[in-house]
Amino acid sequence: MDSIITKQAAKVISVNGNAFIKVNGKDVPIAEVLDLNAGTEIFIPEGANAILSLEDGTVFPVGEQASPAQDILGSPLDDEIAAIQALIEEGVDPTEVLEATAAGGNATSGAGSWSFQSIGRVGEQTIAQAGHDTNGIDQAFNSARIEREDSGDSFNSFATSPEPTPVTPTSPVNATLKLSSSTDEVSEDKGTISYKVELVDDEGAPLTVTDGETVTVTITLPDGTEQDITIGSGSSEATFEYIVDADDVYKESEEASASINSVSGGESFDSLTTDSTPVTTIVTDDADTVTVSLNADTSEVSEDGGSIIYKVELRDAEGSLVTVAEGDSVEVTVLLPNGSSQKVTIEGGTSSSSFEFEVNRDDVYSGSSTASATINEVQGGDAFENLEASSDTVTVDIVDDNDAPTLTLSGDEFVAEGENATYTLTLSEPAAEDMTITVVVGHKTTEDGDVVPVEKTVTIEADATSVSFKVEALDDDLYEAGDDDKFTVSVTSITGGGFEALPTLPNAVETVINTDDSDRPDVASITSPTVTEGDTATFTVTLTNESTSDTTVTMTLASGSADKNVDFTGTTVTVNGDEVPVNADGTFEVTVKPGDTEFTVGVITTDNLDADGKPVFESTEDFTLSGKTDSQTDAVTGTGTILDNDAPTLKVS
Numbered sequence: 001m002d003s004i005i006t007k008q009a010a011k012v013i014s015v016n017g018n019a020f021i022k023v024n025g026k027d028v029p030i031a032e033v034l035d036l037n038a039g040t041e042i043f044i045p046e047g048a049n050a051i052l053s054l055e056d057g058t059v060f061p062v063g064e065q066a067s068p069a070q071d072i073l074g075s076p077l078d079d080e081i082a083a084i085q086a087l088i089e090e091g092v093d094p095t096e097v098l099e100a101t102a103a104g105g106n107a108t109s110g111a112g113s114w115s116f117q118s119i120g121r122v123g124e125q126t127i128a129q130a131g132h133d134t135n136g137i138d139q140a141f142n143s144a145r146i147e148r149e150d151s152g153d154s155f156n157s158f159a160t161s162p163e164p165t166p167v168t169p170t171s172p173v174n175a176t177l178k179l180s181s182s183t184d185e186v187s188e189d190k191g192t193i194s195y196k197v198e199l200v201d202d203e204g205a206p207l208t209v210t211d212g213e214t215v216t217v218t219i220t221l222p223d224g225t226e227q228d229i230t231i232g233s234g235s236s237e238a239t240f241e242y243i244v245d246a247d248d249v250y251k252e253s254e255e256a257s258a259s260i261n262s263v264s265g266g267e268s269f270d271s272l273t274t275d276s277t278p279v280t281t282i283v284t285d286d287a288d289t290v291t292v293s294l295n296a297d298t299s300e301v302s303e304d305g306g307s308i309i310y311k312v313e314l315r316d317a318e319g320s321l322v323t324v325a326e327g328d329s330v331e332v333t334v335l336l337p338n339g340s341s342q343k344v345t346i347e348g349g350t351s352s353s354s355f356e357f358e359v360n361r362d363d364v365y366s367g368s369s370t371a372s373a374t375i376n377e378v379q380g381g382d383a384f385e386n387l388e389a390s391s392d393t394v395t396v397d398i399v400d401d402n403d404a405p406t407l408t409l410s411g412d413e414f415v416a417e418g419e420n421a422t423y424t425l426t427l428s429e430p431a432a433e434d435m436t437i438t439v440v441v442g443h444k445t446t447e448d449g450d451v452v453p454v455e456k457t458v459t460i461e462a463d464a465t466s467v468s469f470k471v472e473a474l475d476d477d478l479y480e481a482g483d484d485d486k487f488t489v490s491v492t493s494i495t496g497g498g499f500e501a502l503p504t505l506p507n508a509v510e511t512v513i514n515t516d517d518s519d520r521p522d523v524a525s526i527t528s529p530t531v532t533e534g535d536t537a538t539f540t541v542t543l544t545n546e547s548t549s550d551t552t553v554t555m556t557l558a559s560g561s562a563d564k565n566v567d568f569t570g571t572t573v574t575v576n577g578d579e580v581p582v583n584a585d586g587t588f589e590v591t592v593k594p595g596d597t598e599f600t601v602g603v604i605t606t607d608n609l610d611a612d613g614k615p616v617f618e619s620t621e622d623f624t625l626s627g628k629t630d631s632q633t634d635a636v637t638g639t640g641t642i643l644d645n646d647a648p649t650l651k652v653s
Contacts, residue, residue, distance in 0.1 A: 003043045004062060008055040010036045017048025019063065023173060172270035175199050175207050177217055179260050179275070185282040186256065191244045193256060193281050195219070197229050198237035199266075206236040210268040217263050217274075222256035222281075244283055249290045249316055250325060250383050254283040285385055290314050290322050292332055292346075292378050293390040300397040301371070306359045308396050310334065310373060312344050313352035314381075321351040325383035332378055332389070337371035337396075359398055371396045404501035405429040407437075409491055411509040420470040421511050423489050425458065427465045432498025435460040441471050442488050453487075460497070473513045485513045521547045521597070523627045526638030533618070534607030537568070537640040539625045541590070542598045551592040555601065555627045556635065558586050562621035562642050567606050574602035590627075601625060605642050618644045 012030050020027045020043050021036070030042060030050060038055075042062065049063025178200060183193045197217050199207040209215050215231040221242055231238045244256055259278040266272045297309040312332045314322040324330055330346040336357055346353045359371060374393045381387040411423030425437055441454045460467045471489060490508035497503075521543040529537045543551065557570060564570030564586070572579050575590050576599050582588045590599055603625065608618060621642045628635040 001043055001045050002063075003041050005041045006036055006038055006052075009038050010040075010052040010054050010060075012036065013051040013053050013059065015048075015050040017045060017063070019044050019048045019050050173207070173268075174202050174271045175266060175269040175273070176201075177215070177260055177263055177272070177274045179217075179219065179258065179277075179279050181258075181279045181281055183281050185284050186244050187286055188244060188254065188283050189286050189288075191283070193222075193242045193244065193258075194239060195242060195258060195279065196237055196239045197231065197260070199231060200236075207269075208236045209233045209266060213265060213268060215263060215266040215272070218261040220259050220261045222258055226261060249288040249322055249385055250285075256281045256283050287386050288316060289386040289388055290316055290381070290384045291388050291390050292330065292375060293392065294332075294334060294373060294375050294394050296373075296394050296396050298396060300399050301359050302401055303359060303369075303398050304401040306398070308337075308357045308359065308371060308373075309354055310357060310394070311352055311354040312346065312375070314346060322384075323351045324348045324381065328381060328383045330378065330381040330387070333376045335374050335376045337373055341376060369398045371398055402501050403499070405497075405499055405503050407491070407494065407503035407506050409489065409506040409509055411489060412511055414512050415471075415473045417473055417513060420472050421489075422468060422470050423509060424466055424468045425460060425491070425506075427460060427497075427503070429499070430463050430465050431460050431496075433462045433496055435497035436495045437467075437491055438493040439469065440490050440492050442490070455492075462498075471511070473511075486510050487513070520629075520631045521545050521551050521592070522629050522632045523553060523636040526625055526627055526636050528639040528641070530641040530643065531605055533567075533605055533642050533644045535605055536574075537603045537605060537642070539601045539603070539638050539640065540598060541601060541627055541638075543592060543596075543629075546595050546597055547592075548594050550594065551629060553590045553592060553599075553627050553629055555588050555590055555625065556586050557582055557588070557603065558624045558626070560622040560624055560639070562605075562623040562640075564623070567608070567618075567621055567642060568623055568640070569604040569606070574600075576600055577602075603640060605640075608644075620644070 012035075015029075015031045018029060020029050021040055022028070022043075027043075030036070036042070036052070042050075044050075044063045047064065049061065052060045052062060054060055176199070178198055180196050180198070181193055182196070183191075186193050197219070199209065199215065201207050209231050211233045213233050217229045217231070217238075219227050219229055219240075221227055222244070227240070229238050229240055242256070242258065257278045257280045259276050260274040261276075263272060263274050292312060292314060294310060294312050297311070301308055312334065314324065314330065316322050324346050326348040328348050332344045332346065332353075334342050334344060334355075336342055337359075342355060344353045344355055357371075357373070372393050372395050374391070375389045378387060378389040406428040408426050409423065410426070412421040415421040423439075425439075427435070436457055436459050438455065438457050441456070443453055456469070458467050458469050471487075473487075488508045488510050491505050494502050494505070524542045524544045526542075527540040529539060531537045541553065541555075543553075557564070557573065559570075562568055570586065571582055573582055573588065574580065580588050580590070590601075592599060603623070621644075623640050623642075624637050625640065626635040626637040
């Protein structure tokens with residue numbers, strides 16, 4: 001088998017036999033390609049030949065010809081080729097004008113035994129480009145792979161080619177992504193669907209991703225989420241699994257559908273499309289059991305007119321409530337404590353149904369008994385995979401009549417510091433005799449300074465139904481920022497009252513102490529120090545009271561008759577000995593820690609000297625230090641006085 005490699009782009013005019021090129025390792029007949037890129041290797045089996053139109057306009061036969069070269073390019077065929085070239089130069093498509101022989105059909109006059117096949121055009125393809133010079137231009141084929149002889153009876157002869165090397169495809173490589181599943185049906189309870197996404201060509205044969213590239217496919221999964229799957233280089237497919245999580249207790253016919261949503265990568269393919277046809281898998285039911293159960297709202301009931309609220313309900317294996325499907329219902333027959341039966345219906349869209357049973361066993365005797373009920377029969381619920389009735393018996397104790405009143409405790413929800421909170425104990429029935437009640441006042445978030453914890457007794461007198469008492473909230477002169485403090489008042493014991501049974505202890509009451517804003521710390525005073533020039537003036541700043549949280553004080557250092565940064569340092573001060581920068585406007589902030597009520601501010605004064613370094617006498621000068629908290633409108637001010645000890649002396653001689 002011979003082959004040639006083109007040096008120019010060429011168009012196939014006609015072909016005889018099975019001349020072909022390699023595309024992705026596959027033999028592709030050049031009759032299916034039409035346009036050949038420069039550098040394309042053409043394989044020519046024995047007896048095959050073709051005519052090409054080169055990029056420069058030259059018409060070039062390749063392969064072993066059945067008649068001499070002069071016959072090919074002379075007379076009728078030569079005229080036909082000339083006609084093709086003329087049409088090309090005029091910008092006319094020869095296949096639109098000439099008969100089949102002019103476009104490569106059988107040459108019937110003087111051309112020997114040529115038997116070319118006419119090549120149909122596809123889309124916008126043309127046979128050649130018009131406007132090229134067709135005279136005097138060398139034909140551009142690799143001379144190392146083909147020897148052309150212009151003498152003798154043969155037009156072309158070819159050297160034997162070595163094994164062909166890969167070439168750039170000249171026919172389109174159209175890739176399609178397909179999604180498939182090896183699973184026809186799957187259980188709704190954690191069943192696994194195996195999906196495969198693969199690349200195929202137009203004939204459905206696998207295509208491999210070019211080395212160095214990948215193809216990323218976005219799959220829309222049955223639950224509506226998306227997952228990216230990557231086909232790596234050198235591969236034609238990728239697989240993944242999806243776990244179905246659609247387990248429920250209902251009979252139903254479901255499908256799990258997945259499809260390709262989008263694709264990226266695969267730049268080497270001429271086109272990369274997706275088959276978006278959904279892949280559907282049948283989701284099959286299992287046999288989850290729904291149990292109809294019976295329960296009661298109480299574990300005991302009075303024999304004197306007491307009632308039991310029974311409830312029938314539907315639950316799954318995990319104990320969660322299950323709803324009856326719309327249009328369906330479950331009818332439950334319950335055997336009651338008195339031996340009768342009652343039918344109860346759980347309607348569609350609900351999961352339970354309740355009914356009341358009244359107990360009527362009041363007598364004069366002391367003793368105890370029980371009331372028992374059970375489910376006798378269940379019907380309906382056809383939408384459930386499996387419906388069963390619980391065999392459990394629900395038992396409620398019936399107790400002797402032993403009435404007791406109720407006791408409630410009420411009181412103020414809020415109280416201000418220094419004021420009293422009022423509380424009231426109330427019986428549902430008048431006491432037959434004095435009832436003594438022990439009350440405890442205790443801390444919740446309060447401290448001893450907020451309220452005094454105490455245990456005290458109060459009495460509801462005979463024939464009365466209530467009693468009131470007070471608890472004092474202390475004013476501790478301490479500002480407590482943040483949430484207001486709480487204390488509790490509760491009942492710990494009850495005696496007397498003359499009832500058949502004592503009432504249960506009432507719920508405790510919580511009371512909030514509103515923080516007194518007057519306790520908020522403010523600047524109370526700032527001292528006014530007097531110092532000698534060059535010494536440090538120390539101011540003491542005092543707050544009105546403590547706080548349970550940080551307090552911010554804004555200080556201002558200002559000139560008086562003494563000039564800032566001339567007679568005293570105005571850029572820094574010391575606060576409790578630590579250096580603090582001062583803003584250009586003279587302000588700085590001091591944070592006072594919880595429990596502290598004062599701090600010191602040190603200001604360095606300047607000993608002024610003249611140009612010769614000798615002290616300069618100045619009269620007494622002053623400057624100010626002011627401060628206030630956020631809650632203060634007016635600042636408190638202290639004055640620093642600077643004395644100059646450099647007064648001149650008068651000597652008398």
